[in-house]
Amino acid sequence: MSAAALSRRGFISASLLAGGGLLFDLNVPLARAADGTPVILTAFIRILPDNRVVIGAKNAEIGQGAKTMLPMMIAEELSVDWSQVTIEQTHADAKVFGGQSAGGSRTTPREWLPTRQAGAAARAMLVAAAAQGWGVAPETLKTAGGTVSDPKSGKSATYASLATAAAKLPAPDPATLKLTDPADFRIIGQSVVGVDTPAIVAGKPLFGIDFKLPNMLYAVLETCPAFGGTIKSVNLDEVKALPGVAHVLPIKGDGTPESGFDGVAILSKSWWSANQARDALKIDWDVSAVSGFSTESYASEAAAKRKGKADAEIVRTGDVDAAFASAARTVTADYDYPFLAHGTLEPQNCTALFKDGAVEIWAPTQNPESGRGLVAKALNLPPEKIRINFTRIGGGFGRRLMNDYMVQAASIAAQVPGVPVKLLWNRQQDIQRDFYRPAGWHGFRAALDKGGKLTAFHDHFVTFGKDGKPVRSAEMPASELPAGLIDNVLLEQSFLSTNMPTGWLRAPGSNALAFVTQAFLDEVAQAAGKDLPTLMLELLRDPKELPRGPNQPPFVTARAQGVIEKALAMGGWATRKALPRGTGKGFAFYYSHMGYFAEVLEVAIVDGMPKVKTVWVAGDVGSQIINPINALHQAQGSVIEGLGQALAGQQITQVAGAVEQANYDTHPYLRIADAPRIVVEFVKTDYPPTGLGEPALPPVIPALVNAIHAATGKRIRTLPVTAEMLV
Template identity: 85%
Template sequence: MNAPILSRRRFLSASLVAGGGLLFDLNIPLAGAAEGAPQILTAFVRILPDNRVVIGAKNAEIGQGAKTMLPMLIAEELDVDWAQVTIEQTHADQKIFGGQTAGGSRTTPREWLPTRKAGAAARAMLVAAAAQLWGVAPATLKTGSGKVSDPASGKSISYAALAAAAAQQPAPDPATLKLKDPKDFRIIGQSIGGVDTPAIVAGKPLFGIDFKLPGMLYAVLETCPAFGGTFQSANLDAVKALPGVAHVLTIKGDGTPESLFDGVAILSSSWWSANQAREALKVEWDMSAVSGFSTEGYAAQAAERLKGKADGDIVRAGDVDAAFATAAKTVSAEYDYPFLAHGTLEPQNCTALFKDGAIEIWAPTQNPESGRGLVAKALNLPPDKIRINFTRIGGGFGRRLMNDYMVQAAAIAAQLPGVPVKLLYNRQQDMQRDFYRPAGWHGFRAALDKTGKLTAFHDHFVTFGKDSKPVRSAEMPATEIPAGLIDTVLLEQSFLSSNMPTGWLRAPGSNALAFVTQAFLDEVAQAAGKDLPTLMLELLGEPRELPRGPNAQPFVTGRARGVIEKVVAMSGWADRGKLPKGRGKGFAFYYSHMGYFAEVLEVALVDGMPKVATVWVAGDVGSQIINPMNALHQAQGSVIEGLGQALAGQKITQVAGAVEQANFDTHPLQRIPDTPQIIVEFVKTDYPPTGMGEPALPPVIPALVNALHAATGKRIRTLPIVPEMFA
């Protein structure tokens, strides 16, 4: 999107609504530094005649707290009490609301200033109206609790009473808006419960899986077990004759997992009868092109690739061969990790109604505009003929950045004009039709001089790719630590072929790379006669900013140092040698999604498996924690999810091109009894706030395996962790 040029009128307009209320339509340019060109944020603020305030929440809510946090920013600068505020979910339309993607921990850094300006602009127009009414200068007036007051005369007036006058005020110049000093915040920085929490606790229907329309039919969709197989034939007439079945439809795909594979849809007035009928469906699939892929085959190929020359360099700095040839000591190890599924508690679903050449969609999507584009292409519709409504999302973790279920529902509904259709996966389908975190294999080498200083680092990374490029979420950045911190680094990559769709899993890339790099650096630190925090602090050196590429925030070594020193102090790291035999502490640091996190974990073996007692988390996400309770929950949830990936037995395996796991019994989640004490503290620094959805997850897995080495002497170099590793 080109940089927006905003007139004052386009920046903000105000109008009266039925009953005497006031509507502010605020358009604010977003800085967008992390994503490229600026975007537009449009926020609706309505002041009702009884002085209540309705604020539109424009982003999808997946548990990250955006539906509460963004209105908090507006309410703070509008200067109303939180008790006055009602929050409404908007629909999805980037032409009206700007970017609405929920992913990558980008919401906070993208909207911290623009969203506050939305509230400040509305407040400025209300103050101007009061100043005109009383014949005083706007600068002499004060606001608070939804009122404007004049300290000199003692007069006050509610925002609602100013509605008619404020609607006539000229829009303020965005450059003149004065935002609150943080010392005056009354909402930002307070712990505020999620706006949907009471309804969730009461079991009210909020999620996509709950959504219903009159006359709706439920759809199940059968696709080939091996990704990319094509439809040949099926017993369609026999299935259509089963009790309760209303329709049996074939869906012709385009061969891409992001939109459509070939499939057979069964529709009924109840999901149960549709799913029961699916069990009677017998389909002949052509799997000749996609059945040759397996987990066993990948492992064998990766082992061979690690022995040979890489396909290409990610970064090559200095003379690596010379550095290893002259090293006083070298360290080498191989690490690997599996494919992972997202395991969202709410299976994928979408409701669609095709009528009069247009389609309306109700979807738990993290990325609505991508879905709009895919539906437009699949149905040959103009994008403006597609309306997308948000539902609450029962777990995203990146899975719902992909909109395959939206396209599938739309393709089914388009064959039944005027009939609402709800597509709902069962658990097996949800597990076996995912976009998986890709597996990876790493061959590491490190060189040390006679003082124990790290002088060279080499990683041969084997993962999946096509046309000499990594598949989605298999990328390694050229800035992966210790790159940029030492002079001699070689990061190189080789690719395997697969039919597995891959996608972004919470802290994409980082969730795997943190494990292997920080665990191997712990081995390096031991070989150098020091601990990992000491090695990391030596590598970081003096506080400075290191560039990370176009449109990316620089890496600030001082911020990394701050969280490392904080967690070392929090956890009593210096006294770890006093732990009883069989217990150990491990450390890891990682920079992910603009957040700096260091973590220490204490673990012991209980009945042959690790039992985590405590995790200490120190994080730096900038100068302000907008909603402390929610930030705490995000950090704790990240730790729990990371521990589940390592300890619960999570992995996705493949035979003959198809996924074997079918439910949580074979891809388990972390359970409540296995959840440790998690202590979180934030280091505030003079940088704009950043997000909390991802960055606390990556360090916990390397901290765990490093703690296990301290406790048992065994190095864990593959995931998931199983009892046989300690036999």
């Protein structure tokens, strides 16, 4: 779409609702996509005859608060009271609503201006209608509480009463829209309880796992324990004869984890009977091509790779070899971390109805358009024959960016046309059929001069790849700090083969790279006779704006300095040496998903294991915290999740191509009793707001292991943390 196509008529349209009231349909130009194409946001606003306002929430709600936050911004600019507002979830359709994915903390930066423009455009048309009726200039009128008023004459009119006149007006020019001054915000910046929270507390059905349709069949799907295994034989007829079983269907995958591996689906009128019938399946799997993969083999291969020549350079600046040759001191260390599962509380599920050559889907998906494409390919359907309805998501953390469960449900439903089918995984499947955070091994070197200045940095990163490229979420950016802050940097990568599907886990990439880089730099700082925050502040001293990826704002060193100094003050860093024996404080800083976060953590060793007492979190996500209570919860949840990855014993291990862990007992999560006190403060800066779903997580893991070193003298270079590491 050319910029010229973004006409005033295409920007907003208004029409009368049946029975009275007004519908605004708004197409708002966003920033350009990576290919230069303008991206369009569509929002709808309905003014009802009683002056209540219905606002469409177009993005998936995964707990990040988008279903509440986006309507807050529209309501602010529309100049209505929040008590007037009802929020409705839209369906998924990029052609109608624009981007609707939930991931990467991108919703806020992507929609901060255009969503507000949507509300401002509707308000402008209502004001213009009142001005025309009263014969006054629009700029002389005021709005509040869904009412337009004329201070001079004392006249006022509700938005609903202006519906007929507003529907006849031409669209405003987007360039003429005047957004609300932040000093006058009445909704933005106030804590608003999530729109779904009362229903969740009351146990009302909102989630995909709750969804039901009349005459629905429940489906379970059995696939090979070793990823990529295929079916040689199966006792279909025997299972079909079991009580309650309606269908037993072979499912042919395309050999990719996204579209699905070979499997057998069992359908019944209850999930319980279908799941019980699963135990009677006798499948002879061909695992000859995938049984050679194991955690043990990965570790030995990685150790050998790390000592050899790397497969590829990510970035090389300066003269790294000369810098190490002339160094007064070098520091070396090896770090590693395991595969991790997402472990969403709500297992993967999807309901599908195939009828008359089309399929309707109800799914807790973070990335609906990707799912639409996969289903269209699997069923050989035009994309427009697929309707996707959002359900509330019971945890995603990146898992539901992948839509394998959607393809599976649609493929099963296509074999029983006219019958709704609900596919529901059990917990074991959810752990053993994930798209895992990839494991990684790092061989670090750092060079220091006589004054303790960091002069060179080298990381040989061993992880998983294919055809010379890293697998999903195993990338390292060329901008990984301290790149850009010192002259001599070499980041390189080597690859192992795997059959494990990999994917994005909350703060993808960053959740692992922060641990290894900030923990190693703590070692470097100690060797230089200083602490980590001092080292980081020295590296960040010069004002710089370092370029990041496409459509990403630059990294601003002053913003990093600001959160570091704030965290140190919050956490009482200067008095850390007065702590009792066996207690220590650690620090870490990380830039992730456009957010700057520094954290100080206090840990005590209790019964041989670390007990985190307090975490102080300082974050900079720009000029405005849209919904403070949700922002607090996002930061606190990120810290708890990160601590769980390090302390709860989380790791995914593999034998003969299959995952060993099967439930929360073997892939555990932090429990309430182990959650620390978490203090969060935001440093507001004069930059556009950015997202909060992820950037508070990465620093907490290195802050933890650095605190453990302060308390015990032991360096933690592998995760998860165990009692044996502290002996």
